[in-house]
Amino acid sequence: MMVHEPQMRMETLRNNSSNKRKSSYRERRSSNIEIEKVEEVDFSGMALYSLPTTPNLMNIHKLDLSNNNLESIPESLTARMLSLVVLDVHSNQLKSLPNSIGCLSKLKTLNFSNNLLRSLPKTIENCRSLEELNGNFNQLRQLPDTIGFELLNLQRLYVNSNKLALLPYSISHLTNLRILDVRLNCLRSLPDDLENLINLEILNVSQNFQYLVSIPYSVGLLMSLVELDVSYNKITTLPESIGCLRKLNKLSVEGNPLVSPPLDVVEQSLQAVKEYLSEKMNGGHNNKSQVAPKKPSWLGKLVKCGTFNGPIGGDGPRDERGAFSASDYRSIDGLASPKYMGMFSPKRLFSPKSYFAR
Structure with a gap:
């Protein structure tokens, strides 16, 4: 019994070491699987x-x-x-x-x-x-x-x-x-x-x-x-x-x-x-807007102020229907200053909201 005791201890240590390695391997393998x-x-x-x-x-x-x-x-x-x-x-x-x-x-x-x-x-x-x-x-x-x-x-x-x-x-x-x-x-x-x-x-x-x-x-x-x-x-x-x-x-x-x-x-x-x-x-x-009283157009206003070869249909002040006397308007020469140049561009003249509609 005394002779074989060291061998038995050695076997036990080897088995323990082997078990630890296997356990460690299983843990690492399990960890890798979890990561994946x-x-x-x-x-x-x-x-x-x-x-x-x-x-x-x-x-x-x-x-x-x-x-x-x-x-x-x-x-x-x-x-x-x-x-x-x-x-x-x-x-x-x-x-x-x-x-x-x-x-x-x-x-x-x-x-x-x-x-x-x-x-x-x-x-x-x-x-x-x-x-x-x-x-x-x-x-x-x-x-x-x-x-x-x-x-x-x-x-x-x-x-x-x-x-x-x-x-x-x-x-x-x-x-x-x-x-x-x-x-x-x-x-x-x-x-x-x-x-x-x-x-x-x-x-x-x-x-x-x-x-x-x-x-x-x-x-x-x-x-x-x-x-x-x-x-x-x-x-x-x-x-x-x-x-x-x-x-x-x-x-x-x-x-x-x-x-x-x-x-x-x-x-x-x-x-x-x-x-x-x-x-x-x-x-x-x-x-609806067509039913409302018609306002004087910008063209009529230009005619009335003498821009187109003088007023048509008589001189002097106009009646209460919205017409204006020539004295109420500046001549087109007066409007030719840089301040008013943009007023007579085609875009202004033919816009539904002209400068003359006040």
Whole structure:
């Protein structure tokens, strides 16, 4: 017994060592399996300036890098996340997105709001599964020209609080778009062919302030539109076609120098606005104006003041029907000064609201 005791101890140690190695191997193997099965990685709110070394990212479906101090995303990172569906990098210090983002063919949601981006990489057009794009609170000056031709599955586009002066024409091809939020930009106009946005339910172009002076007639052809916000711009006239929007139940127009519809109509109700615009489109308001007493035309006034070879039908003061004496008018020579030169341009003379209609 004494002779074999060391051998038995040695066997016991060997068995224990072997068991430990097997156990360690099983743990590592189990850990690798768990890593491979991970679908979400959350690095949000960790004050990161750079990304930590990450394991195999091939099977990750959601990556949250929000609320950090990241200034860039490595090209190699997005190139490896081929199964990624949601990428959230909002509230960082990003000045650009990697070109390799175009590799994310399964990406459906991209949130890069509250960063420092001035433009988007053209390769973003390859993310053809995108349904939501959130670029609020950046410094975007333009969107890729052909973005609307490629991102045909896009349903929600948020680019408010940027420096956009124009939206690309291709935006009108986003036939699945339901929400378009472009408030708080520097927009000077909207694309003309908005009627192609057949599923658009919410359109917000408010707070472009002095830049946006009109909206296209095609806005009134958005038959799915439920909410329209054009408040705090420089719009004087709403398109008459808005009267045709049957599903529209919210219209915000405050903060505009509106002339048509007039303020008293706007203050009544949305239905009153719709009726006013519909009636105007059908010529109702024009007919009413024809019933009213006819005012002297600008041509008659010019004739009466002697501009066309002297007054016709007698001299001297006119009667109470609205005629004026020649002394009430300046001669055309007097109006030839630089101050009044624009008054006799063809555009002025043949405008329904001439300088002479007082």
